[in-house]
Amino acid sequence: MITTAIILAGGFGTRLQSVISELPKPMAPINNEPFLNYQLNYLKHYGIKNVILSVGYLSEKIKEYYGSNFNGLEIDYVVEETPLGTGGGIRLALEKCKDDSVLVLNGDSFFDVDLIKFFNLHKSKNSINSLALRRVDNANRYGTIEINHENKIISFQEKSNSSKEGIINGGVYILNKKLYLQSTPVNTNFSIEKDFFEKQLTNLIITGFEFDGYFIDIGIPEDYTKAQNDFKGFKYK
Secondary structure (H helix, E strand, C coil): CCCEEEEEECCCCHHHCCCCCCCCHHHCEECCEEHHHHHHHHHHHCCCCEEEEEECCCHHHHHHHHCCEECCEEEEEEECCCCCHHHHHHHHHHCCCCCCEEEEEECCEEECCCHHHHHHHHHHCCCCEEEEEEEECCCCCCCEEEECCCCEEEEEECCCCCCCCEEEEEEEEEEEHHHHHHHCCCCCCCCHHHHHHCCCCCCCCEEEEECCCCEEECCCHHHHHHHHHHHHHCCCC
């Protein structure tokens, strides 16, 4: 089982500035508790022992709050001196990882994936990189993903204005450290979705596994408000 996780916590939270003006987005309070706390407790439940936070905007507030330990989890940091995007932020953190396979999460969304099942599926398909996928009723905020009968991702579709059902990237990944470092540029701002997953589809086995757990992206005010109620019964403590 994977024991190390990376959380992308360097976002500016532009769309939430009207709600949280002086906090990095992952520190946005949900029922008077930072959103990141919920993610960390979830990871601990599934046996994660080490978490590397890829931070940038207002990074000192995250470091000051969490230090080197949170609820038994070892916390480490990499700091983006200039914004590196999702791909570059992950790469920076992977350079600090000791493990070959690493779990990666977005710091502004929560997807309740059974991580043990996810890892077992990843291993059973001999996958190099795996994505946790979620079927949603209205996929117009997201790009959608198509997989074949062997769970191999065969296409990424752009966002559309239609409100159709679709399978989306849930922002939870299992990545192979060595291959990712070999395949991506150093100190460069790039998107893991556009510049890694999509470009490597023909070269690598990239699998996707659908989960139906609770999913929310707090990046917009409406869903941030919704999370205040949804997380009252949060099951990971």
